[in-house]
Amino acid sequence: MSAARGAFAAVDLGATSGRVMVGHITSDSLGLTETHRFPNLPVRLPDGLRWDVLGLYRGVLDGLRAAARAGGVASVGVDTWAVDHGLLDADGALLGAPFHYRDARTDGVAEGVWARAGGAAELYRTTGLQHLPFTTVFQLAAAAGSAQLGAARTLLLMPDLITYWLTGTVGAEETNASTTGLFDVRSGTWARELAARLGIDPGLLPPLRAPGDPAGTLLPHVAAETGLPEGTPVTAVASHDTASAVVAVPATGPDTAFVSCGTWSLVGLELPAPVLSEEARAANFTNERGVDGTVRFLRNVMGLWLWEECRRSWEARGHAVDLPELLEEAVRERPFASLVDPDAPEFLAPGDMPGRIAEFCRRTGQPVPESPAAVLRCVLESLALAHRRTLRRAASLTGRDVRRIHLVGGGARNAPLCQWTADATGVPVTAGPVEATALGNVLVQARAAGLAGDLASVRRLVARTQPLRHYEPRGDRSAWDRAAARLEPSPRNC
Secondary structure, X not given: OOOOOOEEEEEEEOOOEEEEEEEEEEOOEEEEEEEEXXXXXXXXXXXXXXXXXXXXXXXXXXXXXXXXXXXXXXXXXXXXXXXXXXXXOOOOOEOOOOEOOOOHHHOOXXXXXXXXXXXXXXXXXXXXXXXXXXXXXXXXXXXXXXXXXXXXXXXXXXXXXXXXXXXXOOOEEHHHHOOOOOEEOOOOEEOHHHHHHOOOOHHHOOOEXXXXXXXXXXXXXXXXXXXXXXXXXXXXXXXXXHXXXXXXXXXXXXXXXXXXXXXXXXXXXXXXXXXXXXXXXXXXXXXXXXXHHOEEEEEEEOOXXXXXXXXXXXXXXXXXXXXXXXXXXXXXXXXXXXXXXXXXXXXXXXXXXXXXXXXXXXXXXXXOOOOHHHHHHHHHHHHHHHHHHHHHHHHHHHOOOOOEEEEXXXXXXXXXXXXXXXXXXXXXXXXXXXXXXXXXXXXXXXXXXXXXXXXXXXXXXXHHHOOOXXXXXXXXXXXXXXXXXXXXOOHHHO
């Protein structure tokens, strides 16, 4: 086997940074090498918050060039976050920088969409999606009547847009398509009749691709710019970053849950079919497409975004933040002194997060955390409680008995968060792999190339080859019960 045959480039774009990683796979080994990392910083324009998609694409090309210098790859796959998209005109040109999902233009839009759909419950029966105010369908409703949407002929979600620029081919990978609010989760097809009823041109929706499908080959000018050979395949991976992360969850049975923890915590279960009950809708659980027809039954929790925004606020004021040192200090802070609901709407937008946390505590009669370490303890304990709340509700809605939690992504590095999630839930936590998204991207490419087997076998490979840490529940469970009760009055905690 040549080095290139067992090497695959994972383009992994997250909400705060992007990177290109090369995965090397054999029957008994799986490793990753980062070739390039670059920031993903939104830009505030007069009409709203936008993604710097050209800067991201430049970073992708730089990363692929580094991969070529390192020995080449057999194929390329692209994953990103969900819901955001670019609009192409009749000539295939991008109509402006894509909007950022945290832009406020979708505020109050959902009610009109629900009315046209026949109600929120009817929309859920088709799409199976939790309510998030920035879902693609709400973004399109917010753009109704705009010159940009009027000129659009094709909608491409972010990974599909990058793939289009690499290959010149148009398509929509289904794990990301399932997050749009325009996808029928039961049939696995676009809900074109629903789109028409909502006043959205169904012609905007491109042909669907499944993970592992070919998505084209590098265009000649892309090959020349990156140094990769002309004809290098681009594979449709599980292009929603959470879907890729779940591929690399080293689970061994149906009694496991996952927490993909980074900017967001995606908390849930992998199921063979969607759960479309009224109880699931009322609890705001989502049914998103996974690999091999599976369903990711989960709920979004705000995640480490709260901490990331606190850190940015302090650093903008000239205060350096040393996370390892602060974690040690946070462990010594008083337990449960202050708690917040990570899903409270005031925490969604960028801004002064320490001030918002302080205001939440004042409003709820709690002490205001005075130091960065106290704020960090507040955020991590609150997030562990949100993991507990969400997993218990998922288990109740599905009849599953969760005996192990797999916490993957950047949060797996955070030992206090992993331990407190085990303590709060009373369920053992296996932390890792940290690079689950890139690994899942690589594994889908390897399957398409005939170098990896079914989901169960690739997960066994992950478990054998990746560093994992195990956390057993400890301490006084009743203390966590009392802490959870302090947040129960919020209707978001149902």
